Amino acid sequence: MITKAIIPVAGWGTRRLPITKIIEKSMLPVGNRPLVDYSVQDLIKAGVKDIYMVISDVEPCQVQEFYKDNLALNQYLIDRGKDDRLKLAKTLPDDVTIHYTVQNPASKYGTAVPIALVMKEYNLNEPVLVFMGDDFVWNPGGESAAEALIKSIQDDTDSAILGVEIDKSKVEKYGVLSEKDGKLTGVVEKPTPEEAPSNLINVSKYILSPELLHKITEYVDTHDFGPLDQEYLITDPIDDYIKNGGVMRIATTKGEYLDGGSVEGWLHANNVVCGE
Numbered sequence: 001m002i003t004k005a006i007i008p009v010a011g012w013g014t015r016r017l018p019i020t021k022i023i024e025k026s027m028l029p030v031g032n033r034p035l036v037d038y039s040v041q042d043l044i045k046a047g048v049k050d051i052y053m054v055i056s057d058v059e060p061c062q063v064q065e066f067y068k069d070n071l072a073l074n075q076y077l078i079d080r081g082k083d084d085r086l087k088l089a090k091t092l093p094d095d096v097t098i099h100y101t102v103q104n105p106a107s108k109y110g111t112a113v114p115i116a117l118v119m120k121e122y123n124l125n126e127p128v129l130v131f132m133g134d135d136f137v138w139n140p141g142g143e144s145a146a147e148a149l150i151k152s153i154q155d156d157t158d159s160a161i162l163g164v165e166i167d168k169s170k171v172e173k174y175g176v177l178s179e180k181d182g183k184l185t186g187v188v189e190k191p192t193p194e195e196a197p198s199n200l201i202n203v204s205k206y207i208l209s210p211e212l213l214h215k216i217t218e219y220v221d222t223h224d225f226g227p228l229d230q231e232y233l234i235t236d237p238i239d240d241y242i243k244n245g246g247v248m249r250i251a252t253t254k255g256e257y258l259d260g261g262s263v264e265g266w267l268h269a270n271n272v273v274c275g276e
Contacts, residue, residue: 012105163250
């Protein structure tokens with residue numbers, strides 16, 4: 001059983017300025033919850049007990065504040081008999097712990113970096129789920145994205161990637177999964193519909209085996225990209241892992257991928273969630 005997950009939520013969220021000057025991108029609301037909480041609740045539903053969040057080096061951190069108990073608010077609700085609201089104010093079950101790792105904004109940049117930071121601090125040596133903090137898969141009442149990933153692997157040496165089906169005419173905005181016998185053979189970035197190997201897009205939700213976790217950490221440590229060079233992308237060590245015989249199974253879900261990274265995506269996510 002996989003009980004650990006990493007969620008990167010650091011960064012300035014520059015695509016969402018000026019609002020991200022005062023609100024962390026992962027805390028932008030979709031309905032009555034922040035973006036990141038949809039992934040947190042998805043992971044908890046799948047049995048995750050330890051969540052490692054990589055946060056920015058800023059004070060106060062809004063993500064940390066959200067997942068702490070607000071004792072004054074709790075007492076206010078208790079005094080007024082608002083038990084239903086008290087349940088809503090409790091954002092984590094008692095058996096789930098969030099651990100925080102700080103990422104300096106001036107440090108290396110890219111999706112592989114938070115994984116390496118957590119590995120260095122906690123030395124994880126078991127399969128770990130990785131979800132990003134500004135998007136989620138919406139499938140109320142159905143199988144969650146985390147559950148689909150966990151179901152796809154066969155043992156602790158497997159890794160997995162989540163593929164979400166979209167209309168093939170829209171694949172040019174995404175990384176598209178290439179597969180053989182249910183296993184990933186590569187990710188084709190922003191292909192034309194004619195070039196796309198499938199209509200399954202990469203939504204940056206993974207299970208990473210211990211071998212792949214160490215490979216990602218090594219990749220970050222041994223490369224020296226400057227701030228104007230390429231990012232430290234998680235897909236680079238994944239590609240190397242596959243080419244060297246590593247297994248990355250493809251999980252699929254019936255849910256809809258919702259991305260709060262752009263204004264249009266965030267508005268659509270609110271319309272979908274609030275329209276239910």
